Amino acid sequence: MSRDGPIRLALVGGGPGSFIGGVHRMAALLDGRFAIVAGAFSRDARKSRERGAAWGIDPARAHAGHGPLLTAEAVRRDGIEAVAIATPNASHALIAADALAAGLHVVCDKPMTATLEEALQLASAVRLASTVFALTYTYTGYPMVRAARAQVAAGALGAVRKVVVDYAQGWLATAIEGENRQAAWRTDPAEAGAGGCVGDIGVHAFQLAEYISGLRVESLCADLPRVVPGRQLDDDCNILLRFGGGAPGALIASQIATGERNALRLRVYGERASLEWSHEEPGLLRRHSPDGRSELLYAGGEAAGPDARSAARLPPGHPEGFIEAFATIYRDVADAICGDRRLVGGVLPGIDDGVRSMRFIDAAVRSHERRSWLTLEGS
Ligand SMILES: NC(=O)c1ccc[n+]([C@@H]2O[C@H](COP(=O)([O-])OP(=O)(O)OC[C@H]3O[C@@H](n4cnc5c(N)ncnc54)[C@H](O)[C@@H]3O)[C@@H](O)[C@H]2O)c1
Numbered sequence: 001m002s003r004d005g006p007i008r009l010a011l012v013g014g015g016p017g018s019f020i021g022g023v024h025r026m027a028a029l030l031d032g033r034f035a036i037v038a039g040a041f042s043r044d045a046r047k048s049r050e051r052g053a054a055w056g057i058d059p060a061r062a063h064a065g066h067g068p069l070l071t072a073e074a075v076r077r078d079g080i081e082a083v084a085i086a087t088p089n090a091s092h093a094l095i096a097a098d099a100l101a102a103g104l105h106v107v108c109d110k111p112m113t114a115t116l117e118e119a120l121q122l123a124s125a126v127r128l129a130s131t132v133f134a135l136t137y138t139y140t141g142y143p144m145v146r147a148a149r150a151q152v153a154a155g156a157l158g159a160v161r162k163v164v165v166d167y168a169q170g171w172l173a174t175a176i177e178g179e180n181r182q183a184a185w186r187t188d189p190a191e192a193g194a195g196g197c198v199g200d201i202g203v204h205a206f207q208l209a210e211y212i213s214g215l216r217v218e219s220l221c222a223d224l225p226r227v228v229p230g231r232q233l234d235d236d237c238n239i240l241l242r243f244g245g246g247a248p249g250a251l252i253a254s255q256i257a258t259g260e261r262n263a264l265r266l267r268v269y270g271e272r273a274s275l276e277w278s279h280e281e282p283g284l285l286r287r288h289s290p291d292g293r294s295e296l297l298y299a300g301g302e303a304a305g306p307d308a309r310s311a312a313r314l315p316p317g318h319p320e321g322f323i324e325a326f327a328t329i330y331r332d333v334a335d336a337i338c339g340d341r342r343l344v345g346g347v348l349p350g351i352d353d354g355v356r357s358m359r360f361i362d363a364a365v366r367s368h369e370r371r372s373w374l375t376l377e378g379s
Contacts, residue, residue, distance in 0.1 A: 006035040007105075007337055010073065012066045012095050013086035015042030015051050019182055020109060021086040024136070025055065027326035028084065033334035037061060038080050040069040066095045070102050082132075082337065085109055088185040089193050093118035096133070097125050105132040105337050107330070111203045111361060112354030114193030119358035126351040132336045134329070135349040137207050139264065141325030141332075143299035144285040146347060147308035148212045148268065148275050151287075157270025163213045163241070163249040165205040168263040172197075172235050172255035175228050189232055195361040196233025198224055202253040205264065206360045207353060209251065212277075213268050215243040216356070220251075221373040222364040227256045239364055242373075282321060307347070 009028055014021015021041065028034040038061035041051035045064035052062025063069040066083070073079040082105035085095050093113040099106050112135060113119045126133045139145055152160060177183040185191035186200055193199050210216055219242045224234035235256045241249035254260070264279035276286040283299040285308075297304045298316040311328045314320055332348040344350035359376050367374040 003338055006033055007082055007334060008037045008078065008080045009034045009082045009084060009107075010038040010040070010061075010069055010080040011036055011084045011086060012040045012069070013042075013088075014039070015044070015047045017181065018086070023323060023326055024084045024086050024107075024109075026323050028330045030323070030327035031331050031334070033331060034082070037078070038063070038069060038073055040064065040066045066098060070098055070104075074102060081105060082107065082333075088191045089199065090114040090191050093122050096122055100125050100129040100131060100133065103129075103131060105333070107134050107136060107333055108354070109136050110207070110354075111193065111195070111199050111357055112351075113358060114191075116355075116358045116362040119355045123351050123355050132333060132341070132344060133351050134333045134336065134344055135354050136326065136329050137204065137211070137349045137353065138322065138326055138329070139204060139208050139279065140211055140347065140349055141311065141328035142277075142279075142282050143304065143308040143311040143320070143328075144277055144283060144297065145208070145212060146311050147285050147297060147299075147304045148266075148277055149214070149347075150305050150307040151275060152212060152214055152268060152270070156273060156287075157268065157275065158272035159245075160213050160215055160243075160247055160268055160270050162247055162269040163209050163215070163243065163267070164251075164269075165209045165249070165266045166252040166263070167201045167205040167265075168253070168257040168260035169201060169255045170258045170260040172228065173258045175230060187231055187233055187235075192233060193361070194233075194365045196224075196226070196231065197235050197253055197255045198222070198237045198239075198364050199233075199361045201255065201264075202237045202239070202251065202364065203357045203361060205251050205253050205266075207349065207357055208264070208266055209241070209249060210356065211349070211353075212266060212275075213243065213247075215245065215247060217241050217249070217360065217376055218244050219373050219375045220360075220363055220367055222367040224364060224368040234365075234368070237364065239367075240373075282325070283316070283319060 083099040084107040222239040239251040300312040300316040
């Protein structure tokens, strides 16, 4: 379905000094499919207007919080059609539910909610809505992640036997939460939810493992230590996985891995070959065969396959990264809004991925507390 002009989008979050809101903005604008026309960039009216002014938003459309935003936009003839949520986790559920109730499309950042209960309630709201609900699991927008997913689905590895995913960061190796706002809310259960590292980056690793392997985690056994003294939430995760069909797996995520930056790496071992993708070389997919051969597939190249080619914007060798991957998610959201709803829950993560991820966090936290294996409900 075609339409005239870009989709009118409001951003909630992304105020001065924030991290991911600005990435949402760049990604939404990259392909010209969205225009950011309004926002609640902060709960503070002055900061929201300040951010709006820097981004060329009419001051009358820069609000303090999502409630005034939705009320004001509902009565405009040129009001918003979609809302993007880039606030700390505990506010996602309410903002998403209110936006859906207002008949808007929703792009929500991860983790979808702060609790599993909120996720299940939001799933009911999404089922009743006729609009699109999508999640920005950033790594799903990388061409070579999509290539890996397509290869596994096409049987290029044979049956998947093992999945290993690790995600190492070092920025929380010391107690910086007193002076760093991103650290402050991520280490506070009232803002982050029950998971610390597991909810912040473990959830990316979990989602990616299921996204690429096509398998679903059935059970897990988690050790979630709080390494830095005084923390109320885990800052390190070590999780054994068991996938449907019996394949084993391991997920390691850490925010106290001194010296690491954003080292996400995934390996999928099949009976005939294995695949390896690393976020530090995102335009590359390694394929290893049992006879000692290894192949390198590059984003944008013919050999990477159609899924990777459609997600790549440049010929091989021209580096693309985080913002382009995020923009590919926005492009898929635009296609879904314009009629291709099959994308949601396919290449584009949707409500089911969100509920799965919240089941993962919930099960990991309970498994750690009980020191035992637990089954993921709904697997
Ligand atoms: N997809 C990814 O790769 C990725 C990366 C980083 C963060 N995230 C997620 O994005 C979200 C935000 O993370 P961040 O690091 O940008 O946080 P941040 O603290 O840098 O920014 C949050 C912004 O939201 C504003 N805010 C807070 N509550 C609000 C409300 N109720 N209404 C309007 N504005 C509000 C704050 O003032 C701030 O400007 C989190 O859920 C996080 O998990 C996702």
